[in-house]
Amino acid sequence: MFRITQRSMADTTYTNLQASLARSSSLQEQLSSGKQISRPSDSPAGANDVMQLKAQRATTAQFVRNADNGIAWLDTADGALQLSSARMVRARELTVAGANGAMSATSRNALAAELQGVRDSIIELTNVQYLGRPVFGGTTAGAVAFDPTTGAYVGDSGSVQRRVGAESTVQVDVDGVSAFGSGPGGIIATLDAVIADLRLNRSTESHLTAVDASHQQLLGALSDVGARTNRIENLKAKADDAGIMLRSAQSQIEDVDLPKAILELQMQTVAYQAALGATARVLQPTLLDFLR
Amino acid sequence: MSTFSGLTTALSGLVAQRYGLDTTGANVANANTPGYSRQRVTLDPASPTGTGTALFSRYDGPGTGVRVTDLQRMSDELVTSRVRQERSTSEFLDVDRATWSRVEVALGEPGTTGLTARLSTFWDSWQGLANSPESTAARNQVLQAGAGVTDVLGTLATSVQVAWADGLSQVQLLTTEVNATARSVAELNASIRDTTAAGGTANELLDRRDALVVRLAELTGGTVRPGELGQVDVFVGGTAVVRGDRASALALDPASPASLAGVQAGGSVGLTGTGGAGIDVPGGRLGALLMTVNSTLPGVLDDLDATAAQLGADVNAAHTTGQGLDGTSGRPFFSGTTAAGLAVAITDPRQVAAAAGGAGALDNTLADTIGRIGSSTTSPDAAWRQFVSDVGARSQAAQRRSGAQAVVVGDVMAAREAVSGVDIDEELTNMVMFQRGYEGAARMLTAVDQALDTLINRTGLVGR
Numbered sequence: 001m002f003r004i005t006q007r008s009m010a011d012t013t014y015t016n017l018q019a020s021l022a023r024s025s026s027l028q029e030q031l032s033s034g035k036q037i038s039r040p041s042d043s044p045a046g047a048n049d050v051m052q053l054k055a056q057r058a059t060t061a062q063f064v065r066n067a068d069n070g071i072a073w074l075d076t077a078d079g080a081l082q083l084s085s086a087r088m089v090r091a092r093e094l095t096v097a098g099a100n101g102a103m104s105a106t107s108r109n110a111l112a113a114e115l116q117g118v119r120d121s122i123i124e125l126t127n128v129q130y131l132g133r134p135v136f137g138g139t140t141a142g143a144v145a146f147d148p149t150t151g152a153y154v155g156d157s158g159s160v161q162r163r164v165g166a167e168s169t170v171q172v173d174v175d176g177v178s179a180f181g182s183g184p185g186g187i188i189a190t191l192d193a194v195i196a197d198l199r200l201n202r203s204t205e206s207h208l209t210a211v212d213a214s215h216q217q218l219l220g221a222l223s224d225v226g227a228r229t230n231r232i233e234n235l236k237a238k239a240d241d242a243g244i245m246l247r248s249a250q251s252q253i254e255d256v257d258l259p260k261a262i263l264e265l266q267m268q269t270v271a272y273q274a275a276l277g278a279t280a281r282v283l284q285p286t287l288l289d290f291l292r
Numbered sequence: 293m294s295t296f297s298g299l300t301t302a303l304s305g306l307v308a309q310r311y312g313l314d315t316t317g318a319n320v321a322n323a324n325t326p327g328y329s330r331q332r333v334t335l336d337p338a339s340p341t342g343t344g345t346a347l348f349s350r351y352d353g354p355g356t357g358v359r360v361t362d363l364q365r366m367s368d369e370l371v372t373s374r375v376r377q378e379r380s381t382s383e384f385l386d387v388d389r390a391t392w393s394r395v396e397v398a399l400g401e402p403g404t405t406g407l408t409a410r411l412s413t414f415w416d417s418w419q420g421l422a423n424s425p426e427s428t429a430a431r432n433q434v435l436q437a438g439a440g441v442t443d444v445l446g447t448l449a450t451s452v453q454v455a456w457a458d459g460l461s462q463v464q465l466l467t468t469e470v471n472a473t474a475r476s477v478a479e480l481n482a483s484i485r486d487t488t489a490a491g492g493t494a495n496e497l498l499d500r501r502d503a504l505v506v507r508l509a510e511l512t513g514g515t516v517r518p519g520e521l522g523q524v525d526v527f528v529g530g531t532a533v534v535r536g537d538r539a540s541a542l543a544l545d546p547a548s549p550a551s552l553a554g555v556q557a558g559g560s561v562g563l564t565g566t567g568g569a570g571i572d573v574p575g576g577r578l579g580a581l582l583m584t585v586n587s588t589l590p591g592v593l594d595d596l597d598a599t600a601a602q603l604g605a606d607v608n609a610a611h612t613t614g615q616g617l618d619g620t621s622g623r624p625f626f627s628g629t630t631a632a633g634l635a636v637a638i639t640d641p642r643q644v645a646a647a648a649g650g651a652g653a654l655d656n657t658l659a660d661t662i663g664r665i666g667s668s669t670t671s672p673d674a675a676w677r678q679f680v681s682d683v684g685a686r687s688q689a690a691q692r693r694s695g696a697q698a699v700v701v702g703d704v705m706a707a708r709e710a711v712s713g714v715d716i717d718e719e720l721t722n723m724v725m726f727q728r729g730y731e732g733a734a735r736m737l738t739a740v741d742q743a744l745d746t747l748i749n750r751t752g753l754v755g756r
Binding site: 002003004005006007008011012015037039040041042043044045047048050051052054055058059061062065066069131132133138139140141156157158160161162163166169254286287288291 | 323324392393396397399401402406408409411412413415416419420422423424425426427617647651652653654655656657660663664666667673676677678680681682683684685687688691702705706707709710711713714715716717720721724
């Protein structure tokens with residue numbers, strides 16, 4: 001027969017009470033921290049997933065920031081190109097006026113003066129900056145993309161890319177040469193040639209084709225910028241969605257199921273109280289209580 | 293059978309019952325003494341003519357009373373041996389659990405302060421640099437985030453080294469305790485031998501000795517071989533630390549490395565016995581601590597170092613191909629190849645390479661490339677996650693083993709209690725029994741006394 005002594009009962013009771021308390025403590029910790037996994041051993045595989053999801057969330061949030069930055073670049077380029085296009089419309093009108101054979105030298109000089117203003121504002125626009133960098137200058141470290149006097153391209157051929165997805169980058173600058181041309185045949189050289197003819201009181205008819213071609217080039221760059229803005233905004237929305245999905249996936253693994261945990265804690269408390277009650281009853285009487 | 297032998301018989305009853313009462317008293321007094329084994333009086337009826345067979349004289353009367361022949365110590369060597377074995381295993385697993393728990397808490401994962409979070413910040417800072425390679429602020433951010441990563445790795449390496457140093461000093465402390473305990477066991481062995489040889493009872497000495505031997509087993513996982521006259525020999529890994537009344541001292545092997553680096557370089561912490569021979573401690577606290585300092589913690593540090601080395605190599609492989617704002621390329625970003633030694637090698641923010649070699653000054657290709665290292669499946673991040681989940685799994689397994697062993701120890705202790713424990717109800721029953729026995733014997737004495745009174749004082753008075 002297995003002898004049971006008062007001490008072995010006390011030991012067993014104490015062990016059981018301890019186990020019950022330990023379960024309560026673990027549930028309390030989960031409830032107060034709101035996390036099922038507070039150290040890797042709580043769930044090694046879950047911890048791995050949580051860490052990976054956190055890293056992915058950080059990356060996705062960075063994609064969104066990159067996209068915001070890229071959109072600002074593209075907006076800057078878009079604004080400059082729109083304004084340039086508006087100026088080119090005026091430049092064409094002036095060129096058409098200068099082609100009128102009956103025009104006097106005084107009038108042509110007046111046209112030349114206005115066209116000079118247009119030319120200067122366009123050169124201003126080609127050197128527009130975002131946070132100190134010329135958006136048409138590629139990866140140049142200089143402050144301008146085009147030489148303000150000659151209109152020659154002084155940027156480089158690099159392109160500015162923004163990463164907005166694990167495998168997606170979007171070019172957010174505009175190649176100055178493809179938008180405005182450079183040197184002979186470039187938009188500035190063309191306008192300079194028109195101005196020179198106007199000052200010499202010559203007809204500007206021969207330049208109309210070149211002016212139109214330059215404008216077309218501008219419009220082409222503009223539509224390209226529009227397409228890329230569209231693309232980067234789509235990718236940004238995608239990254240935003242992915243961030244929400246990752247958050248919810250992380251929450252499913254990591255966060256405590258509150259109703260379930262509260263219910264378990266409640267049951268645990270009841271069990272603990274029952275164990276305490278039983279202990280108080282069982283350990284009290286000995287033969288001593290009945291010997292007189 | 294003499295006239296007065298009734299008195300002697302009653303007296304032997306009084307003595308025996310009182311002996312029983314005293315024993316009950318001792319048991320009740322020690323009801324809660326750890327390691328105490330209850331004792332039981334063995335009573336024998338006293339034979340009237342000694343022990344030999346009578347050839348020429350015959351006696352057919354009753355016996356001449358009772359004799360206390362033995363004070364039996366209720367203890368089962370099989371159970372005691374299981375107690376030693378299971379408690380030794382329990383201590384071993386407990387140290388292992390504590391070690392892994394300490395390591396995993398130090399990792400700080402999954403949290404906002406762990407390496408994963410710092411690495412994310414680091415990679416994001418490169419993406420931030422890709423957005424504005426001209427900005428000194430963005431460059432400083434990269435340097436700060438890099439330092440954040442090396443800080444965490446350095447802190448982790450330090451905490452592993454501190455844990456190792458703690459382990460080593462524990463080994464030294466426990467070795468001292470083992471030696472002191474072994475000496476006490478040897479001294480008690482000598483007392484037990486002498487008492488037993490003189491025909492006395494050494495029950496309390498045996499209880500104390502056995503408790504100390506259990507402690508020795510808890511410390512070292514040592515095994516016990518019974519010797520002569522109640523003595524025991526204790527062996528640790530085949531070497532006797534206690535042999536009869538002689539104890540031999542353990543010492544830290546002088547060739548043991550004094551730092552974790554020494555273990556990484558191929559050394560190992562060991563113990564030696566008398567004469568400097570190495571001792572292989574098989575279990576217990578000491579065995580577990582030796583495993584901690586010789587394999588567990590060095591393994592953890594190796595993994596940390598591997599993560600640091602991979603991080604440094606991956607970032608440097610890309611960084612050296614790029615050029616800084618000053619147009620110079622070929623500079624590594626990190627220096628060092630260990631968790632403790634990894635540091636950001638660049639101090640001037642202009643030297644951080646964001647541009648691919650030969651590209652424009654404000655090119656951001658390289659910053660983007662470095663910023664994407666963390667997303668690859670072979671990244672240091674992935675290796676780190678693997679390591680963390682590995683530590684978690686080991687810690688979880690250690691917790692489970694230790695918890696299961698606690699149940700086994702509970703069972704074994706209950707089995708010991710069943711054999712050796714004091715049951716108050718039983719003792720009270722015995723007390724009542726001996727009390728009544730004593731009362732009976734005393735009454736018997738009175739009865740004999742009265743009978744003799746009648747014989748001596750009232751007989752032969754007729755006609756006086």
